Amino acid sequence: xxxxxxxxxxxxxxxxxxxxxxxxxxxxxxxxxxxxxxxxxxxxxxxxxxxxxxxxxxxxxxxxxxxxxxxxxxxxxxxxxxxxxxxxxxxxxxxxxxxxxxxxxxxxxxxxxxxxxxxxxxxxxxxxxxxxxxxxxxxxxxxxxxxxxxxxxxxxxxxxxxxxxxxxxxxxxxxxxxxxxxxxxxxxxxxxxxxxxxxxxxxxxxxxxxxxxxxxxxxxxxxxxxxxxxxxxxxxxxxxxxxxxxxxxxxxxxxxxxxxxxxxxxxxxxxxxxxxxxxxxxxxxxxxxxxxxxxxxxxxxxxxxxxxxxxxxxxxxxxxxxxxxxxxxxxxxxxxxxxxxxxxxxxxxxxxxxxxxxxxxxxxxxxxxxxxxxxxxxxxxxxxxxxxxxxxxxxxxxxxxx
Numbered sequence: 001x002x003x004x005x006x007x008x009x010x011x012x013x014x015x016x017x018x019x020x021x022x023x024x025x026x027x028x029x030x031x032x033x034x035x036x037x038x039x040x041x042x043x044x045x046x047x048x049x050x051x052x053x054x055x056x057x058x059x060x061x062x063x064x065x066x067x068x069x070x071x072x073x074x075x076x077x078x079x080x081x082x083x084x085x086x087x088x089x090x091x092x093x094x095x096x097x098x099x100x101x102x103x104x105x106x107x108x109x110x111x112x113x114x115x116x117x118x119x120x121x122x123x124x125x126x127x128x129x130x131x132x133x134x135x136x137x138x139x140x141x142x143x144x145x146x147x148x149x150x151x152x153x154x155x156x157x158x159x160x161x162x163x164x165x166x167x168x169x170x171x172x173x174x175x176x177x178x179x180x181x182x183x184x185x186x187x188x189x190x191x192x193x194x195x196x197x198x199x200x201x202x203x204x205x206x207x208x209x210x211x212x213x214x215x216x217x218x219x220x221x222x223x224x225x226x227x228x229x230x231x232x233x234x235x236x237x238x239x240x241x242x243x244x245x246x247x248x249x250x251x252x253x254x255x256x257x258x259x260x261x262x263x264x265x266x267x268x269x270x271x272x273x274x275x276x277x278x279x280x281x282x283x284x285x286x287x288x289x290x291x292x293x294x295x296x297x298x299x300x301x302x303x304x305x306x307x308x309x310x311x312x313x314x315x316x317x318x319x320x321x322x323x324x325x326x327x328x329x330x331x332x333x334x335x336x337x338x339x340x341x342x343x344x345x346x347x348x349x350x351x352x353x354x355x356x357x358x359x360x361x362x363x364x365x366x367x368x369x370x371x372x373x374x375x376x377x378x379x380x381x382x383x384x385x386x387x388x389x390x391x392x393x394x395x396x397x398x399x400x401x402x
Contacts, residue, residue: 010133014126015369019353023363034390035363036378039175040244041326043299045279046292049241052282053275065274067266068258069096069250073277076284077250084208085219087228089252095261096280098272100206100236100249101127107232107251108135108167110260111200116166118202121152122371123329125175125204140165141371150177150320150329150372154188161192167200168193170220173207176370176377177329178322180211183218190223193230201231206249207325209240209293212301214323221252229254239325240293241283246276300326303380303387310391317398326381329367333374338401346401349376360393 016037026033056062068074074091081087097103104127112118114136120128122141129139142160144150157168170189172181181189193199201220208217221231236249251261271277283289307328311319318331332352339345344355349366353376356362367375380387 007134007136011130012369015350016126016365019357019363019365022354022357026357026361031361033357033361033363034382034386034393036380036382036387036390037363037365038326038379038381040381041239041242041296042381042383043242043292043296045242045246046283046286046288048286048288049243049279049283052286053279056275056278061278062274065271065277067271068262069094069272070274070277070281073281073284074250076281077252080284081233081252084216085222087219087221087233087252090255093252093255093258095251095253095258095265096272096277097236097249097251097265098269099247100204100234100238101131102247102269103234103236103249103251104128104202104204105131105134106261106265107202107234107253107257108132108137109264110257111232112137112166115164117162117164119157119160119165119168120371121150121156121169121171123150123174123177123367123375124169124371125171126369128169128171137166138164143371146320146331149179150174151179151181151185152189153185154192157189157192161196161199165196165199167202169202169204171204172217172220173211173324175207175325176327176365176367176372176375177320178325178327179320180214180217180324183215186218186220187223190220190227194224194226197226197230199230201227202234203231204234206235207239208235210297210300210326211324212297212304212322217324232257237280237283241280241289242296243276243279243283246273246279248272248276248280300380303382303384304328306384306387307378307380307391310388314391314395314398317394320375326379328378328380329372329375330364330378331375335398335401336374340397341400349374352376356394356397360397362390362393362397364394 074094221228233252237243316334353366365377
């Protein structure tokens with residue numbers, strides 16, 4: 001019998017798929033499921049962006065574009081990076097991709113040879129290690145500490161570097177922790193990396209506009225020309241402009257890396273969706289973007305603060321205070337060993353999540369696939385009404401365990 005490729009077999013099945021599928025089935029059955037699993041803003045794409053897409057359709061702009069994206073959109077991204085991040089890139093340094101996930105795959109494909117190691121701080125977004133494996137790399141996880149806000153320190157980074165290290169990954173703000181690295185913390189990491197000229201830096205900044213009570217996001221590429229030359233910056237319009245389904249992301253990098261990425265993309269996907277590119281151009285150049293973002297950020301912040309205040313009184317549950325993105329990690333390890341009223345024993349975050357869904361109709365994401373055993377992830381990209389109801393059910397569930 002013909003055999004599936006080893007690289008495909010190496011991809012880990014998602015522990016969250018069963019929970020997500022069950023929650024959807026229960027909703028179809030008419031059950032009042034509250035789901036904290038959302039990984040996207042619960043806002044519609046703004047009208048001015050949709051109008052840009054409609055105008056492009058009316059003008060017949062439905063043909064191929066350059067594989068790396070339209071010149072206008074790449075120039076708009078370069079303008080955004082200059083204005084927001086104080087980084088100078090030319091349009092030729094930008095490659096527009098089919099979402100930030102595709103941009104990450106492109107980045108790893110461009111720099112990794114078989115056996116190259118990538119340093120990934122844990123907790124991490126569960127897709128990172130799968131992309132590294134698909135590109136022939138080896139994951140080198142660094143278990144960060146809760147008391148440090150689950151942020152990688154310079155000492156931890158230095159210790160993790162080996163002769164096989166090809167890249168280090170930073171996700172700022174972070175999914176799933178909501179952690180935000182300060183300028184001081186990123187400069188400390190940059191000083192370590194500055195000594196290792198052979199190491200690339202992948203900086204995933206997709207949540208950069210969703211930061212609360214802190215200064216704007218600092219990019220590690222700002223540290224020095226040398227660090228910028230080795231940084232592949234990843235971003236997109238999905239979270240900032242509520243455009244998850246439009247699938248537009250990008251990389252900004254040294255010209256040689258950008259050329260390699262564009263070359264690979266030309267033979268794999270070719271250009272991203274043309275109409276989505278014109279919508280993204282509208283997002284970056286329209287005058288209404290800041291007002292929309294401010295409203296969305298304020299809404300998320302209100303929900304975030306409510307969750308923090310509520311979880312303060314929900315012992316023995318613990319939580320990591322989020323400063324960015326729209327996720328909160330809740331510690332459930334103190335419940336291990338207890339049983340539900342139906343006799344189900346809680347032995348892991350996954351068993352907690354499955355029991356909570358079946359007995360209380362609340363869906364949360366267990367964090368074992370994120371490198372954080374003992375935690376579940378709650379998204380506050382859902383209505384405040386659902387958050388209140390969901391947290392009430394979680395408290396009742398935790399109190400019922402014996």
